[in-house]
Amino acid sequence: MARFSWRPYRVEPLTTGYRVQVTEFESGKEQRAYRGRQPRQWKLSFKTTYAELQAIRAFYEARRGPFEAFQWFDGWSGQDVTVRFQDDAVTWETQWRVNGWFTLTLREVL
Numbered sequence: 001m002a003r004f005s006w007r008p009y010r011v012e013p014l015t016t017g018y019r020v021q022v023t024e025f026e027s028g029k030e031q032r033a034y035r036g037r038q039p040r041q042w043k044l045s046f047k048t049t050y051a052e053l054q055a056i057r058a059f060y061e062a063r064r065g066p067f068e069a070f071q072w073f074d075g076w077s078g079q080d081v082t083v084r085f086q087d088d089a090v091t092w093e094t095q096w097r098v099n100g101w102f103t104l105t106l107r108e109v110l
Helices: 050-062
Strands: 018-024 030-037 041-049 070-074 079-085 093-095 099-108
Touching: 041 050, 050 099
Parallel strands: none
Antiparallel strands: 018 030, 041 099, 070 079, 079 099, 093 099
C-alpha cells in the first residue's frame, strides 16, 4: 500500500464524532442506539516548492483522488492510519512555478 509521507505546513484541528441513532416516542421518551464512530478527518494545509507540489499532485492523481486508500502517519495518535483523500477535486495554486499552496482533507478508512 502506498504511503503519503509529506509533512504539511499546518494541520487543522482533528474532526471526530460518533453515529448515534435517536428514536423519540410519542410519550416523550428517547431510545438511543450506538452505530459506531465516524471516520476521523484531518485537513492538511501545504506551502511548498513547485517540485514538491507536483510530486504530491502526482500521488493524488495516482490514487485517482478519493478512490484508492493509502497509509499516513497521524501525529495526534502517533500511529499509521489507512486513509483516503476526502475531496473529488483539489485546487493547486502556484506562483510562477516557484512555490505552491493547497489544502487536502484525509478521511480515515474504517
